[in-house]
Amino acid sequence: MTATVAEPTAARPVPLARGYRFELVKLVSQWRVRLLILACWLAPALFVAAVSEQSSLPTDTTFGRWMHATGWAGPLVMLGFAGTYALPLLTSLVAGDVFAAEDRLGTWRHLLVAVRSYRRVFAAKALASLTVILLLVAGLAVSGVVGGLAAIGNRPLVGLDGHLLAPGAAAGKVLLAWVCVVAPTLTLAAIGLLGSVAFGRSPMGLLLPVVVALAMEFAQMLPLPVAVRLALPSYAFIAWTGLFTSPAQLGPLLISIVVSLVWAVVATALAYLLFRRRDFTNLSYDGSARRALAAGALPLVALLALTAGIVAVSTSATGSGIEQDKVQNSLATEFAHLYRMQAAQLHRPDVTEAQLAAMAACTKGGGLVAPDGPGNDWRCVVSWHIPGVEITGSAIYQLDVTADGRYVADGDGPKEVNGYFQVRTPTGDQPNPLWQFDGNVELLPTH
Template structure:
């Protein structure tokens, strides 16, 4: 009788959905993640509702001056805050530690024996982090929207060029703005994954997304060329404002979203390459050393330079993108729209933008400086005509214009036109809409020659 020899059966890797479910449960089981979920689903709504019911509004914040008028201003104020602080912090806490935690706990051998595939293990951790981040961002959007609508109401929103968006249109654009902000959020999350893989048990990986976000904010404050500004992965945190003009300024927004997604894909790919090439038998692993520099840092430096060149060649973007003609057109358009709002609130006969024929003459530094670029020394004189009147009306504004094209126009007379006084609105008494207003310059708009 001969013995039958059985061939050894190779151990199959655990299915991806099983590993993903396991990693997701591990993340949600952490007390800090549970606190973040609770804070993101409750905090923004309570904050927006509380601020909307105050007598004093954050007028120095974009859309803050409209929080008494409509509930859809609140989620936009929250988005501006989230892009600066909350979303970089969330990506650090979720994605920045997802691999480094296993190094500190010494559990890689157990995970690899259980999953039997470094590739699937990486995918499971990345997808679990992405799921939690999407849950947190969705919570901030839903919570702030509900808080604003319940506190103030589902009312129309005044856009950044003074035109009025219906409540339904405003709601759709708010959701789209938050969706666009996901692109730089994913870029920061991917950088967090890369840092977590690259730096091992070092706590620097946990801080890397927040540090990168801080560096990007500082860079946006510098007088960078427009092509370089658009190539930064966090630009979509700023360019969503283009959704609230008519027509929408989609050029900078689409570029910002595309660059953010490109950074997310490249950084995730680099993290994957470093992870699958790692020697997991080294129990004293402290980072990837020169391999991290070669496969982690240098490709990101190249990634910053290549899109900038492509943007400059494809769009013809030169200089700051802020020119005299663009500023004048934006200020005149916003003034004309807001003048009609003021006319309705003061119960005066209606007038159209075509009848007003509003124009603006803007200069910097009293005409002593080149009328180009950001600064708080812009001075504009707006002229308009009323039907049946030959003389033109004039109003003076002081502008504070930031490098990303946003500006605040502060009325400087005459008082009966753009001074401070209260007007009656459907939501109660409010400041004169022509007194102060926010606007946005289209940085990619081609100025006429000559």
């Protein structure tokens, strides 16, 4: 009688679904993440409701001056704040720490032995952090909408070209704007994964998304060529404003979303490659600056150069994209829309934009410099014609045009048109829509 010895069977890796649930539970069980979720679902509503009731509004932010008029302005103000500050911080605290936490606790060997698959460990951690980040973004959006509607109500919203959006249309565009910023948020999350893998226990991995976001935000303030501006994922945090013009300025928005998604894929792939090459036997690993530079930073710089070249060739975009004709057309269009709003306030006979035939003539630097590019030295004279009136009306505006195409038009007279912040109506004084307003110049060629 002979005994047979059974050959040992190789242990199978843990299924991805189980690993994902395990990583998600680990994330949500942290008091820091729970506090973030609670803050994102409550704080925006309280902030928007409180600011909407104040006499002083954040007029330096897009749609801030309309927070008294409609509940849909509040979530857009919150969106601008989130793109600059909140979302980079949230991605740092979640994705920027998801791998580094194992280094601090010294649990890598236990985790890898339990799961038995580098690929599934990486995928589970990436998916878990993505789930939490999407939950935080959804909280910011929903909470901001609830706060605005509760404080002011479901009223029409004035777009960035002066046209009036019905409550239903405003709701759709606000939600779409929040969806659009998911793409650059994914980029920051992928950079967070890359930093968390590359720097180990070092705090630099946790800070990397914030540092990169601040650097790109600073770059957007510079007079960069259009192609370089659109090749930065951060422009998607700005390009959503194009949804609130008629017709919508979709070109820059779509390009910025595609660029953001490409960056997210490349940064995630780089993080995975670094993860596969990590030495998990060194419990004091604090990252390798040389490896982070060679396998992380340099490929992303090359990607920026490549995408900038593709955008330049495919769109024929040159210079700053801010040109005299674009500024004049944008200002004249918005003035005509807002003039009708003022006429309704004053109970004057309604006229169409075509009947007004508004035109703008703009100069820059007192006519001493070329009329293009950003600056606060734009001066425009808007003229219009009312049917049955022989005299042509005119009004003066001082424009502050930023490098990303947004501008603030400040009325400079005459007083009864745009020289005062209120107009006297039959029902009392009301805010003058022609006094100050925000606008948007599309940076890409419009022909």
